[in-house]
Amino acid sequence: MDSRKNEEGRMKKEEHPEGKSTRRSFLEGLSIAAAASSASLATGCSLNSLPESKEEFGLKWEEYFKKNYRLMTQKEKDDTVERLIKLAKLNDNQDLTISNQAPREKVLYGYAFNITRCEGFMDCVEACVKENNLDRNAKTQYIRVFEMEPGKLDPSTGDGKYFHEVPVDDKFYMGVQCFHCENAPCIKACPVKATWREPDGIVVVDYDWCIGCRYCMAACPYWGRRFNWGKPFVPKEEITRQQHYLGNRQRMKGAMEKCTFCIQRTRQGKLPACVEACPTGSRVFGNLLDPDSEIRFVLKNKKVFRLKEDLGTDPKFWYFID
Numbered sequence: 567m568d569s570r571k572n573e574e575g576r577m578k579k580e581e582h583p584e585g586k587s588t589r590r591s592f593l594e595g596l597s598i599a600a601a602a603s604s605a606s607l608a609t610g611c612s613l614n615s616l617p618e619s620k621e622e623f624g625l626k627w628e629e630y631f632k633k634n635y636r637l638m639t640q641k642e643k644d645d646t647v648e649r650l651i652k653l654a655k656l657n658d659n660q661d662l663t664i665s666n667q668a669p670r671e672k673v674l675y676g677y678a679f680n681i682t683r684c685e686g687f688m689d690c691v692e693a694c695v696k697e698n699n700l701d702r703n704a705k706t707q708y709i710r711v712f713e714m715e716p717g718k719l720d721p722s723t724g725d726g727k728y729f730h731e732v733p734v735d736d737k738f739y740m741g742v743q744c745f746h747c748e749n750a751p752c753i754k755a756c757p758v759k760a761t762w763r764e765p766d767g768i769v770v771v772d773y774d775w776c777i778g779c780r781y782c783m784a785a786c787p788y789w790g791r792r793f794n795w796g797k798p799f800v801p802k803e804e805i806t807r808q809q810h811y812l813g814n815r816q817r818m819k820g821a822m823e824k825c826t827f828c829i830q831r832t833r834q835g836k837l838p839a840c841v842e843a844c845p846t847g848s849r850v851f852g853n854l855l856d857p858d859s860e861i862r863f864v865l866k867n868k869k870v871f872r873l874k875e876d877l878g879t880d881p882k883f884w885y886f887i888d
Contacts, residue, residue: 619656621652621656622653622656622657625649625652625653625656626653628645628649629646629649629650629653629774632646632774634759634760634772634775635772635774635775635811635812636762636772643666643811644666646811647664647665647666647811650662650664650811650815651663651664654816658802660802660805660807661807662807662809662815663807663808663809664809664810664811664815665808665809665810665811665830665833666810666811666812667810667833667834668833669764669765669766669768669833670766670833672853672855673766673853673855674766674767674853674854674855674882675746675766675767675768675827675832675851675852675853675854675882676767676851676852676853676854676861676865676882676883676884677745677746677827677838677849677850677851677861677882677883677884678849678850678851678861678864678865678868678870678883678884678885678886679740679741679848679849679850679883679884679885679886680846680847680848680849680850680885680886680887680888681714681738681739681740681848681885681886681887682738682887682888683846683847683848683888684711684738684739684740684741684844684846684848685732685733685739685846686711686713686728686732686733686734686737686739687732687845687846688711689843689844689845690709690711690741690839690840690841690843690844690849691707691709691710691711691840692843693839693840693842693843694707694708694709694825694828694838694839694840695707696804696806696839697806697814697828697831697839698806698813698814698825698826698828698839699798699800699805699806699809699814699815699816699817700798700800701794701796701798701799701800701817702799702800702801702804703796703798703799704794704795704796704798706792706794706798706823707792708743708744708790708792708824708825709741709742709743709825709840710726710741710742710743710789711726711739711740711741711742712724712725712726712739712740712741712742713725713726713728713732713734713737713738713739714737714738714739714740715737716736716737716738719740719871719873719885720873721740721742721789721873724740740885741848741849742788742789742790742873743788743790743825743840743883744769744786744788744790744791744824744825744826745788745790745872745873745879745881745882745883746763746767746768746769746825746827746881746882746883747763747769747879747880747881747882748763748767748879748880748881748882749878749879749880750763750769750879751785751786751787751877751879752769752782752783752785752786752790752791753769753782754785755781755782755784755785756781756782757777757779757781758775758776758777759775760772760775760776760777760822761776761782761822764812766833767854767882768812768826768827768829768832769824769826770812770813770826770829771812771821771822771823771824772812773815773817773818773821773822773823774818774821776820776821776822777820778793778794778820778821778822780793780822782822783822787873787874787877787879788873788874788881790824790825791822791823791824792822792823792824793821793822793823794817794818794819794820794821794822794823795819796819797818797819798816798817798818798819800816808830809830810826810829810830810833812826812829813826813828813829813830814826814828814829814830827851828840832851837851838851850864854882864884864886865884868886868887868888869886869887870884870885870886871884871885871886872884872885873885
């Protein structure tokens with residue numbers, strides 16, 4: 567009796583040999599469809615309106631499933647930069663150069679701001695906006711310059727939205743931006759490790775890994791973080807095309823961003839755009855590990871201070887007076 571049942575069962579399988587594989591294929595198809603749906607949401611294309619180019623969809627798919635930048639191998643970093651360059655060309659016919667240059671050896675960047683020289687001209691802000699491809703619609707700015715009353719050293723007591731001829735008598739000016747802290751609260755606050763400090767001291771963000779929770783923004787005591795409520799817009803003719811993956815490449819809606827000491831410039835041995843643009847020489851930038859650098863001269867010979875020292879954040883940004 568049992569042998570007959572076994573034989574009947576064997577015969578049924580032989581009559582429908584594709585049964586098991588069809589079921590497996592069906593389940594695999596469901597999982598692929600689900601993954602494709604998730605990827606389409608992240609990449610901005612729906613299953614009902616796939617990109618016309620299979621190449622574009624493939625590039626977006628690969629980009630969506632890549633690892634966090636700091637966990638990538640060098641080949642993976644090179645591949646993702648290549649994908650972004652191709653996507654820029656396919657989507658907007660843009661010819662970009664995107665670097666993934668690593669930190670320079672024996673370099674730790676520091677910044678100093680001379681409050682006796684700054685006259686509030688905002689050339690630094692304008693240069694930063696242009697260099698870092700900041701959203702023109704939202705008027706995003708990494709740098710804020712405060713007009714301060716004599717005797718006050720807390721920027722929150724100053725006027726960060728002045729619109730009049732400068733300088734004003736009996737006022738002084740104080741710039742703030744990301745301070746690239748050694749003990750950065752924003753890094754500790756990020757639940758997905760999308761922000762970290764590089765060996766050269768630059769605190770960076772993997773824009774693709776960021777989930778937009780804004781915990782870092784709440785944790786920063788120096789007003790250094792910016793959130794994109796909408797898709798950032800930069801006129802095509804104004805886009806800075808020399809970019810860095812962790813710096814001024816174009817961002818997306820729902821991601822955090824911040825000053826990176828113009829990583830696309832400084833890792834090429836250039837000054838940040840704000841330092842280069844300052845007409846009064848108020849801004850000093852350099853290698854803290856180089857005893858002959860200008861930043862080290864300032865720290866040794868000028869009266870310097872840092873904001874909110876009591877917090878223990880150890881910012882790499884000093885203020886000084888002549």
